[in-house]
Amino acid sequence: MAAPSATPPATPSVTPPAGLVPLTEIAPAIAAISVSRRRFLGFGLAIIGGLSGAAGLSRLFPVFEDTESAPPPIIPAYDPVGKAWTFVVDSSACIGCGLCVVACKEENDVTEDARFARTWVERHAVTTDGTRYVDSPDGGIDGFPATSTAPGAEGKTVAEAFFEPRLCMQCEDSPCTAVCPVSATYKTEDGIILVDPRRCIGCGYCVVACPYGARYIAPAADRSPNDTPGVADKCTWCYHRISRGDLPACVEVCPVGARKFGDASDPKSEIATIVRERAPKPLHPEFGTRPRVLYLGPAVEEA
Amino acid sequence: MLGTARSLTLAGHTVPLAPRAALAALVHEAVRMPRPLQIWLAFLLGVLALVVPAALASLPPGWEVMGTTPTFEWGLLIVGYVFFAITTSGLCLASSLGTVFGIERFRPLEKRHAILALLSLMAAFGIIALDLHYPIRMVFGAVFVPSPTSPMWWMGVFYGIYLCVLLVEVWSMFTDHPRIHQAACTMAACTAIVAPATLGAVFGVLVARPFWNGPFTPILMVASAFLSGTSLLGIVFFAVHRLGLVGADRAASLAIPAIRSLLTLGLILVSLLVARQMIAGLLSDRPAFASATEALLTGPLALEFWGVRVVLGLVVPLLLVALPATRTINGTFAASILAMIGVFTDRMTFVSAGQIAPTSASGVVTAPWSTYSPSLIEVAILVGAAAFIALGYTLAERYLDLSESSDVHAYVSLSWIRNRFRRPSPEGDVR
Amino acid sequence: MSRLDAIRRAALELLSSARRIAGRLWCAAARLWEAAARFWDTVRPTTRRGAALGLATIVGGASLLAVVFFVGATVAWSPYLESSVHPDTNARTWAALEPTYARDGTCATCHAIEAGKAATASHAGITCQSCHGALLDHSLASPGTAEVTAGLAVPTNEVCVRCHASAAGRPESLRQVEPARHYISECLQCHDPHTGISRRPPVVLHTLENLPPCTTCHGPEGFKARNQRHPAIENDALCLPCHAAGRGPEDR
Numbered sequence: 014m015a016a017p018s019a020t021p022p023a024t025p026s027v028t029p030p031a032g033l034v035p036l037t038e039i040a041p042a043i044a045a046i047s048v049s050r051r052r053f054l055g056f057g058l059a060i061i062g063g064l065s066g067a068a069g070l071s072r073l074f075p076v077f078e079d080t081e082s083a084p085p086p087i088i089p090a091y092d093p094v095g096k097a098w099t100f101v102v103d104s105s106a107c108i109g110c111g112l113c114v115v116a117c118k119e120e121n122d123v124t125e126d127a128r129f130a131r132t133w134v135e136r137h138a139v140t141t142d143g144t145r146y147v148d149s150p151d152g153g154i155d156g157f158p159a160t161s162t163a164p165g166a167e168g169k170t171v172a173e174a175f176f177e178p179r180l181c182m183q184c185e186d187s188p189c190t191a192v193c194p195v196s197a198t199y200k201t202e203d204g205i206i207l208v209d210p211r212r213c214i215g216c217g218y219c220v221v222a223c224p225y226g227a228r229y230i231a232p233a234a235d236r237s238p239n240d241t242p243g244v245a246d247k248c249t250w251c252y253h254r255i256s257r258g259d260l261p262a263c264v265e266v267c268p269v270g271a272r273k274f275g276d277a278s279d280p281k282s283e284i285a286t287i288v289r290e291r292a293p294k295p296l297h298p299e300f301g302t303r304p305r306v307l308y309l310g311p312a313v314e315e316a
Numbered sequence: 317m318l319g320t321a322r323s324l325t326l327a328g329h330t331v332p333l334a335p336r337a338a339l340a341a342l343v344h345e346a347v348r349m350p351r352p353l354q355i356w357l358a359f360l361l362g363v364l365a366l367v368v369p370a371a372l373a374s375l376p377p378g379w380e381v382m383g384t385t386p387t388f389e390w391g392l393l394i395v396g397y398v399f400f401a402i403t404t405s406g407l408c409l410a411s412s413l414g415t416v417f418g419i420e421r422f423r424p425l426e427k428r429h430a431i432l433a434l435l436s437l438m439a440a441f442g443i444i445a446l447d448l449h450y451p452i453r454m455v456f457g458a459v460f461v462p463s464p465t466s467p468m469w470w471m472g473v474f475y476g477i478y479l480c481v482l483l484v485e486v487w488s489m490f491t492d493h494p495r496i497h498q499a500a501c502t503m504a505a506c507t508a509i510v511a512p513a514t515l516g517a518v519f520g521v522l523v524a525r526p527f528w529n530g531p532f533t534p535i536l537m538v539a540s541a542f543l544s545g546t547s548l549l550g551i552v553f554f555a556v557h558r559l560g561l562v563g564a565d566r567a568a569s570l571a572i573p574a575i576r577s578l579l580t581l582g583l584i585l586v587s588l589l590v591a592r593q594m595i596a597g598l599l600s601d602r603p604a605f606a607s608a609t610e611a612l613l614t615g616p617l618a619l620e621f622w623g624v625r626v627v628l629g630l631v632v633p634l635l636l637v638a639l640p641a642t643r644t645i646n647g648t649f650a651a652s653i654l655a656m657i658g659v660f661t662d663r664m665t666f667v668s669a670g671q672i673a674p675t676s677a678s679g680v681v682t683a684p685w686s687t688y689s690p691s692l693i694e695v696a697i698l699v700g701a702a703a704f705i706a707l708g709y710t711l712a713e714r715y716l717d718l719s720e721s722s723d724v725h726a727y728v729s730l731s732w733i734r735n736r737f738r739r740p741s742p743e744g745d746v747r
Numbered sequence: 748m749s750r751l752d753a754i755r756r757a758a759l760e761l762l763s764s765a766r767r768i769a770g771r772l773w774c775a776a777a778r779l780w781e782a783a784a785r786f787w788d789t790v791r792p793t794t795r796r797g798a799a800l801g802l803a804t805i806v807g808g809a810s811l812l813a814v815v816f817f818v819g820a821t822v823a824w825s826p827y828l829e830s831s832v833h834p835d836t837n838a839r840t841w842a843a844l845e846p847t848y849a850r851d852g853t854c855a856t857c858h859a860i861e862a863g864k865a866a867t868a869s870h871a872g873i874t875c876q877s878c879h880g881a882l883l884d885h886s887l888a889s890p891g892t893a894e895v896t897a898g899l900a901v902p903t904n905e906v907c908v909r910c911h912a913s914a915a916g917r918p919e920s921l922r923q924v925e926p927a928r929h930y931i932s933e934c935l936q937c938h939d940p941h942t943g944i945s946r947r948p949p950v951v952l953h954t955l956e957n958l959p960p961c962t963t964c965h966g967p968e969g970f971k972a973r974n975q976r977h978p979a980i981e982n983d984a985l986c987l988p989c990h991a992a993g994r995g996p997e998d999r
Contacts, residue, residue, distance in 0.1 A: 055789065059801075059804065062805055062809070063808040064812060066805075066809035108910055108918070108921055110909040110910040116848060119847055119880070120847045121844075127679065128386070129678050133678070133679035135676055135681060136914075136916050138915055146683070147674075147681050148681055149676060152680070153679075154679075155909070156908065160914075161915060164683055171915040174915040175916055188522065188524060190465075191466065191521075192467065193466055194454070194458055195458050196461050199837075207841050211837070212457050212832065213453075214449060214457060215449025216448055220389040221389050221525060221670075221671065222522050223677075228677075228678070229386035229677070229678040230384075230449070232380065233376075239840070243376065243449035244449065244450075249841060252842050253842050253843065259846065260850075260851070262847070262848045265851060266848070266874060266876050266877040267877070268870075268874075268877045268910060269873075270872060300523050302523070
């Protein structure tokens with residue numbers, strides 16, 4: 014290079030090859046645009062062109078559409094297609110023992126905090142003056158005391174009462190899956206609605222969207238789904254049990270058979286018989302979400 | 317704005333970038349500024365200093381500091397987010413009459429509204445980032461995985477577009493690109509209608525919350541946005557007039573009367589919509605809607621609703637802008653402040669009323685009402701957001717040139733439309 | 748002016764306006780084209796080497812980005828990978844959780860006697876795990892090891908009281924007590940949940956306060972008190988005058 018000197022070396026003058034005309038002669042306006050802006054614009058165009066080309070090329074190849082080999086099944090020997098899981102709750106049989114709540118928390122590693130339960134039992138009591146009181150002490154996990162603990166019910170005589178177990182309805186037309194902004198909650202092929210704890214941002218939209226109050230944001234406690242606190246959680250109908258042919262834990266331990274579960278696609282199954290003969294109904298059909306937990310007994314008339 | 321390796325020049329002020337020189341320049345500037353300004357900035361910085369640890373305390377795993385429960389999942393932070401988000405849209409809506417349609421009375425609002433809108437939107441995003449439990453996941457989850465069934469996703473899309481458009485608008489405002497500025501203002505005005513409407517739809521699609529459910533919620537949000545943006549402009553322009561800031565003469569003669577007429581419009585609109593909602597709630601046979609309305613009118617929210625939202629926030633401002641005795645600059649300022657307080661209270665009662673009806677969720681039965689009391693941290697975050705906007709705007713007012721420029725061409729001015737189809741008159745076209 | 752002329756004139760005005768607008772649009776388009784041409788001249792390569800380099804960069808960069816996006820999308824959405832965002836992956840994670848409760852009927856394979864007893868008793872139909880808690884680990888543990896009894900405990904009164912405490916809403920067919928007034932605190936002292944047979948309670952010296960009606964225990968079908976000297980009577984009101992006056996079990 015040039016010998017070191019105080020002034021910077023002059024740019025060498027180069028005669029352009031024949032046939033090429035200097036820029037400034039073609040368009041004098043170009044000289045007006047500063048060099049740095051030109052470079053920036055040129056660079057930007059290259060990047061945009063590259064990105065659009067890449068995006069376009071990657072869209073040309075479908076990633077996973079109708080490949081010959083299907084992905085491995087969810088659980089070996091479990092075919093989710095064609096399953097019509099149905100849950101029937103008999104509110105006239107329930108005695109409010111709370112064993113279902115205990116079993117659910119034990120089975121699914123739900124936080125022990127009493128404010129959060131995937132399934133719970135409510136007592137609906139009508140006093141002699143006709144007022145209706147609903148109470149659910151700690152979700153019913155320790156059973157129920159003799160009289161209603163609802164505010165305003167102290168000292169009043171209860172004319173009639175019944176227990177109403179509640180859980181996620183796994184609605185056909187679920188508002189929770191519709192409103193999730195990141196599509197973290199979704200419906201599986203067999204109709205069970207699950208939450209992906211890796212994608213949930215904890216905004217709580219699904220919690221306010223559920224008409225049945227089945228969802229909550231898992232607190233920062235010892236036990237949380239996939240060790241991820243702060244994400245939405247809810248009853249999954251014990252997906253890990255039903256995919257192995259077992260019953261959900263709450264159905265398993267109910268001492269009076271107030272909860273029934275099965276695959277209604279088999280017309281000879283117990284659950285299909287119940288649905289056919291006793292015509293259970295969903296709660297609050299006016300919400301329009303088409304819940305799949307069907308109720309028998311006084312809970313249906315009251316709703 | 318011109319930047320070199322050694323210094324940054326913005327609107328005539330040069331800031332050296334070497335650390336020691338920058339610090340010296342900062343101290344020099346702080347000593348030199350007028351005493352009231354020093355006190356005001358010190359106060360704002362003090363508030364922010366208190367708020368920042370509170371905000372940090374709410375980061376993971378500190379979520380338990382929020383007062384929300386499964387029966388009342390959306391609390392004060394959501395209220396704050398909605399309030400600042402609709403304020404930012406309202407600012408562009410209110411000033412679109414000047415920027416997009418070129419009406420002379422609204423021209424003074426040009427530059428100030430853009431700064432305020434940008435600050436307000438940044439505050440809204442900051443609040444929601446603190447409310448979400450995993451905000452980074454939202455960037456990847458919402459951007460790369462579209463969820464078109466979710467109104468919240470669309471709200472994110474539209475407010476994202478709005479942010480980009482606002483940035484372009486502010487940039488072009490200070491770097492002399494009038495046509496880009498015009499296009500950006502038009503785009504911002506359009507987005508400023510769609511975005512709060514989508515925010516209203518976030519509440520309006522929920523069948524589980526009959527108080528929010530329905531087609532009037534998006535309309536109420538847009539009307540609230542208009543009112544809120546106008547009130548903020550009223551407050552700011554009163555300060556411009558009283559402190560004699562840049563453009564104060566036009567502020568008193570043009571901007572403040574213009575803001576007064578916008579306020580009147582906004583107050584009447586919001587009053588009609590709120591009245592409609594209360595009447596619909598009283599006559600409704602959906603129990604949650606009826607009990608939510610009952611909570612607002614005679615229940616736990618009654619004091620906030622009647623005392624603050626209706627009387628202080630709607631009736632008194634309407635009187636102030638209607639009665640000849642109070643159609644003054646001070647009267648407009650008072651009306652603006654009260655209307656703004658009214659809109660904030662309206663957001664709060666709105667979000668509360670939707671969740672207050674007795675319900676049972678995740679094992680908790682609430683009776684007679686679902687309860688929620690905001691924790692100190694949530695209040696601190698909201699106060700911090702307001703202080704942030706005040707601080708940003710004060711600095712912008714001091715160091716940027718916020719007077720109107722005469723370069724902004726009216727893209728679609730009413731006179732242009734009128735003159736297209738006029739019969740040619742002997743004097744020729746008159747603009 | 749006649750109406751026809753007015754219409755014609757309005758139409759001509761509209762036409763001229765339309766022509767003016769079209770002309771302006773055309774000018775704007777031409778200006779855009781010129782601007783694009785000027786811009787292209789600022790970035791267009793001037794040497795053959797420059798042109799080759801530019802083309803190579805764009806094509807190479809585009810292909811590299813395409814490959815990156817394709818691979819990234821494949822990896823992120825693959826249902827085969829555990830870290831993917833495909834919903835099936837997460838469904839598999841949920842389905843792969845380990846159960847804690849065993850299947851009904853597992854108990855009978857080892858505990859046939861108790862299962863047989865329970866099947867005919869008043870607690871028939873209640874699964875073992877309702878009272879004994881989660882038993883899957885117990886059922887899978889190898890017999891004779893410490894794991895078999897790990898975590899097991901005899902159910903306490905709390906389990907019985909859950910169902911049998913009297914509470915509003917429970918049907919009359921369910922036998923209910925008020926535990927605070929049932930005076931023996933240990934349910935298993937008298938009641939065998941597996942067979943439903945209740946034994947005679949052990950002798951308890953008790954005061955006369957806070958008790959259920961005397962006939963609950965000492966009625967004609969109930970227990971005779973130790974050293975009971977008179978046959979059981981059916982009317983409570985007849986018990987108290989003598990026994991409250993001090994003539995009762997403490998006398999002896």
